Amino acid sequence: MYRKPYMDIIEADNLSKSFGSFKAVHDASIAVKEGEIFGFLGPNGAGKTTIIRMLTGVLTPDAGSAHICGIDIKRHPLEAKLKMGIIPENGTVYSDLTAEQNILWTAKFYGMDSISRKKRAEEILAILGLTERRNDIVRTFSKGMRQRISIACAIVPSPPVLFLDEPTGGLDVFSRRLVLDTIRRMNKEGSTIFLTTHNIEEANELCTVISVIDKGRIVATGSPERLKKTFDTAKYVEIAFEQPVKKEWLETGGAFRVENHGDKWRLYTDDPDPAVKFLAALAEREHLKIISVATSSPTLEEAFVHLTGGA
Numbered sequence: 001m002y003r004k005p006y007m008d009i010i011e012a013d014n015l016s017k018s019f020g021s022f023k024a025v026h027d028a029s030i031a032v033k034e035g036e037i038f039g040f041l042g043p044n045g046a047g048k049t050t051i052i053r054m055l056t057g058v059l060t061p062d063a064g065s066a067h068i069c070g071i072d073i074k075r076h077p078l079e080a081k082l083k084m085g086i087i088p089e090n091g092t093v094y095s096d097l098t099a100e101q102n103i104l105w106t107a108k109f110y111g112m113d114s115i116s117r118k119k120r121a122e123e124i125l126a127i128l129g130l131t132e133r134r135n136d137i138v139r140t141f142s143k144g145m146r147q148r149i150s151i152a153c154a155i156v157p158s159p160p161v162l163f164l165d166e167p168t169g170g171l172d173v174f175s176r177r178l179v180l181d182t183i184r185r186m187n188k189e190g191s192t193i194f195l196t197t198h199n200i201e202e203a204n205e206l207c208t209v210i211s212v213i214d215k216g217r218i219v220a221t222g223s224p225e226r227l228k229k230t231f232d233t234a235k236y237v238e239i240a241f242e243q244p245v246k247k248e249w250l251e252t253g254g255a256f257r258v259e260n261h262g263d264k265w266r267l268y269t270d271d272p273d274p275a276v277k278f279l280a281a282l283a284e285r286e287h288l289k290i291i292s293v294a295t296s297s298p299t300l301e302e303a304f305v306h307l308t309g310g311a
């Protein structure tokens with residue numbers, strides 16, 4: 001098998017995918033370095049799962065290519081899959097087996113001998129807080145416990161690359177913490193992580209690099225700190241007048257964007273000081289009564305909404 005030398009452990013070049021006439025992914029290129037925790041952040045329907053499915057060989061792209069550890073996923077799917085653990089959106093576990101049997105079966109699949117299988121199962125059950133439930137049939141498990149079993153199976157071989165699609169979606173605080181701790185632990189032990197999430201705070205807390213995807217296109221990539229910096233510079237002044245005002249009036253004040261929110265106007269600016277002075281002068285000139293005025297930095301969530309064109 002040909003394995004090319006690689007710079008990045010996950011490489012996607014210009015991946016595209018359509019379903020019928022709908023183009024779900026446009027020319028997505030991704031490069032993830034060994035050792036990163038890469039977060040793929042985007043709203044519902046942005047194309048996150050579609051891209052994960054292409055990277056993991058479940059779905060064939062219409063155009064573009066993907067390499068995992070330098071192995072072409074299209075040409076050598078089996079070899080590439082041996083390099084990865086996959087936790088899909090709706091976890092795949094054997095409902096009729098017990099928690100422990102699921103792990104043992106997976107370990108057998110990876111060719112581990114019976115002593116190593118038993119030892120690894122023991123270890124993983126403890127990591128994911130499932131030791132007490134080891135002999136219970138997975139069908140009887142709650143969503144959070146099923147998700148933990150799904151992760152347990154994916155980490156059995158300590159894969160070089162771990163793909164997790166919405167690993168904490170719908171989990172309670174306890175399960176969520178276990179899952180995040182497990183992701184960090186796997187990363188420390190050498191796995192490169194690729195995960196998707198809607199949760200910007202979670203991505204901020206966990207990831208070393210984030211790509212933001214919207215409507216099938218990657219719109220920003222950077223470390224959380226770098227992305228936050230972009231967000232942080234976007235401050236706004238919010239004002240309400242008693243009388244109706246024309247948007248054009250507000251647009252002459254130097255703000256880079258003016259938005260109407262209910263009875264309030266938001267003027268986005270890097271520096272609120274001249275914007276507030278401009279508004280006071282405008283009120284004076286047009287005989288407007290100011291009801292309220294406030295300055296604010298947008299929350300990360302608002303920034304994300306702007307970045308993904310949802311506003």
Ligand SMILES: Nc1ncnc2c1ncn2[C@@H]1O[C@H](COP(=O)(O)OP(=O)(O)OP(=O)(O)O)[C@@H](O)[C@H]1O
Nearest residue numbers: 019024042043044045046047048049050051089198
């Ligand atoms: N098999 C399919 N057939 C038709 N359309 C599909 C298929 N799979 C995905 N799509 C469409 O492609 C777009 C992207 O879907 P995808 O599941 O990748 O989004 P996502 O970012 O994972 O969203 P979510 O956050 O809701 O999981 C959506 O509009 C979806 O309806």
Ligand SMILES: [Mg+2]
Nearest residue numbers: 048049050089
């Ligand atoms: Mg999805």
